[in-house]
Structure formats: structure tokens, C-alpha cells
Amino acid sequence: MKILVTGKNGQLGRSIQNLISNYDHHEFILVGRDELDLSSSESISKYFDAHSHFDVIINCAAYTAVDSAEDEVDVADQVNHLAVKQLAEFANSQNAKLIHISTDYVFDGKNESLYLESDNPNPINVYGKTKLLGEKAAQETMPNNLIILRTSWVYSEFGNNFVKTMMKLGYEKNEINVVSDQLGSPTYASDLAKAILHIILNDNLNKKSFPTEIFHFSNMGETSWSDFAKEIFKLSNLNCKVTPINTNQYPTTAVRPKNTTLSKEKITKQFRVQIPLWKQSLKECLNEIM
Numbered sequence: 001m002k003i004l005v006t007g008k009n010g011q012l013g014r015s016i017q018n019l020i021s022n023y024d025h026h027e028f029i030l031v032g033r034d035e036l037d038l039s040s041s042e043s044i045s046k047y048f049d050a051h052s053h054f055d056v057i058i059n060c061a062a063y064t065a066v067d068s069a070e071d072e073v074d075v076a077d078q079v080n081h082l083a084v085k086q087l088a089e090f091a092n093s094q095n096a097k098l099i100h101i102s103t104d105y106v107f108d109g110k111n112e113s114l115y116l117e118s119d120n121p122n123p124i125n126v127y128g129k130t131k132l133l134g135e136k137a138a139q140e141t142m143p144n145n146l147i148i149l150r151t152s153w154v155y156s157e158f159g160n161n162f163v164k165t166m167m168k169l170g171y172e173k174n175e176i177n178v179v180s181d182q183l184g185s186p187t188y189a190s191d192l193a194k195a196i197l198h199i200i201l202n203d204n205l206n207k208k209s210f211p212t213e214i215f216h217f218s219n220m221g222e223t224s225w226s227d228f229a230k231e232i233f234k235l236s237n238l239n240c241k242v243t244p245i246n247t248n249q250y251p252t253t254a255v256r257p258k259n260t261t262l263s264k265e266k267i268t269k270q271f272r273v274q275i276p277l278w279k280q281s282l283k284e285c286l287n288e289i290m
């Protein structure tokens with residue numbers, strides 16, 4: 001199979017890159033912003049004029065700066081919505097499958113229970129709104145052969161993320177305040193990368209046509225940002241006290257949903273993916289970092 005991966009320098013892109021040596025009978029082409037700039041429709045057309053015959057496209061690239069998106073609405077919309085539509089149009093024209101990554105932030109976070117794929121999205125910030133528009137445009141363009149994977153709270157040994165920020169603060173400070181009233185499930189990017197490759201390769205995705213569907217993926221279990229921070233410090237032997245605070249004591253440019261814990265029942269049943277508990281995966285990531 002010839003598989004195109006966008007966003008090669010991001011957390012998920014690099015996690016996929018880490019795994020592909022196990023699949024050397026497939027051709028992986030990983031591209032970053034230099035080769036394929038999703039903020040420019042001309043760049044996208046130019047790339048696909050020169051490169052074709054992909055069996056699968058995995059779209060890991062996104063405008064992910066949740067707070068900056070409030071001020072950069074046009075760029076966020078172009079990258080998270082219009083570019084996704086263009087990728088879907090290209091995939092359709094080539095009979096390629098598209099795996100598109102989306103977010104728990106398409107939900108307003110008011111659910112008391114786990115979010116199912118069938119629950120109504122209602123994003124409350126620009127990032128979530130543009131990601132939902134991207135999902136919808138891709139679904140309209142591709143009634144078949146598209147998988148949308150919504151994930152949440154992604155961290156890894158690569159780039160900047162909550163785990164690395166906490167470790168840095170844990171070395172510098174004796175005490176920090178962390179929000180305790182936002183709940184969700186952390187996702188180790190490596191686990192998501194493994195699940196994506198499992199779905200594409202073990203299920204022989206290129207051989208069949210399938211109806212477009214949404215799936216949720218994050219690690220198992222639920223936590224708050226403050227308990228997540230406590231576990232990071234515990235596992236890294238950092239002596240930093242975490243004081244839980246409320247969201248209103250930590251104002252941010254973009255509002256965040258309160259509870260976006262995703263149900264993983266659908267993906268585990270349909271693709272038989274094994275999803276580790278978040279604490280287990282956190283330990284694995286910290287070993288990689290250290």
C-alpha cells in the first residue's frame with residue numbers, strides 16, 4: 001500500500017514515523033508543511049498534481065493552537081476545515097481511503113456520561129468549530145471510505161504537550177495550581193498511532209469499500225488535569241505539590257469543555273484494538289522521555 005501521512009513533525013505524525021519500520025512492505029510518504037501546506041489551497045492542489053496513486057491518506061496535520069485559534073479564525077478554518085474538504089475530494093477522485101483525526105472539542109462538555117460517536121456535537125471554541133466543519137465537509141464529500149477518529153488530550157515524547165510542560169514545572173517549582181474541574185482521557189500519541197496502523201493494515205483497508213464512520217479513541221479511564229499532573233509527578237519522582245483549582249481561576253482565551261471523556265466501545269468492538277489504561281501509557285511515555 002502507498003500511504004500518505006500529513007503533519008509529519010507533529011506528535012501523531014512522529015509517533016507514526018516511529019512505527020513504520022515494522023511495516024516495510026508498505027510505502028509510507030510522510031510530509032510536513034514544507035511539502036504540503038494546508039493553509040494554502042494552491043499548495044494542496046500543486047502537491048496532488050505532482051503526487052498521486054495513494055491507497056490511504058492519514059491526515060495528522062491540524063491547526064492545534066486552541067487559544068490562538070480564537071484570533072486566527074481564518075487560518076484555523078482553512079487548515080481544519082477547507083483543507084480537509086480538499087483532501088477528501090482528492091481521496092475520492094483517487095479512490096483512496098482517508099483517515100482524518102478530529103477532537104473531543106467538537107463537544108460542549110456538558111454530558112454527565114461518556115461521549116458516544118452518535119452524540120450531538122456542539123463546539124464552544126473556534127478550534128472545535130473548525131474541526132467540526134472539517135468533519136462535516138469530509139463526510140459530505142466522502143459518504144464512503146472515510147474514517148474520522150476523534151481523540152483527546154494528546155501527549156507524547158515529541159513536541160510540546162501537558163506532560164512535558166508539567167515535568168518542566170515540576171523541576172522548577174515546589175507547588176503549582178492545576179485545573180480540576182475539566183475531565184477527560186489522556187491519549188498517548190503512540191497508542192493512537194498503533195491503532196491507526198492496526199486499522200489500516202490488519203484490516204486490509206485498501207481492499208474494500210466501507211461506509212464512512214466516526215470512532216472515538218483515547219486511553220482507557222478518566223481523569224482531571226490536576227490528577228493527571230499528580231500522576232506525572234508521582235511517576236517521575238518529582239516533589240511538586242498540585243493544588244486543584246477551578247477553571248474560572250485559570251482564565252484562557254478559548255473556553256474549554258468541562259467533560260469530554262470519550263466512549264471507546266465502538267472502536268474496540270469493530271476493530272478489536274486493545275487500548276491501555278491512561279496511567280499505564282503515561283508510564284511508558286515517561287520512560288521514553290527520560
Ligand SMILES: NC(=O)c1ccc[n+]([C@@H]2O[C@H](COP(=O)([O-])OP(=O)(O)OC[C@H]3O[C@@H](n4cnc5c(N)ncnc54)[C@H](OP(=O)(O)O)[C@@H]3O)[C@@H](O)[C@H]2O)c1
Pocket residue numbers: 007008009010011012013032033036037038039040059060061062063064079101102103104105131150151152153154155159
Ligand atoms: N494535541 C491534542 O491534545 C489533541 C487533542 C484532540 C485532537 N487532536 C487532533 O489530533 C491530531 C494530531 O494532533 P497532534 O497532537 O499531533 O498535533 P501537533 O503536534 O500540534 O501537530 C500538528 C501538525 O500539523 C502541522 N500543521 C499545522 N498547520 C499546518 C499547515 N498549514 N500545513 C501543514 N501542516 C500543518 C504542524 O506542522 P508544524 O510542525 O510545521 O507546525 C504539526 O506538525 C490533530 O488533528 C488534532 O486536531 C489533538
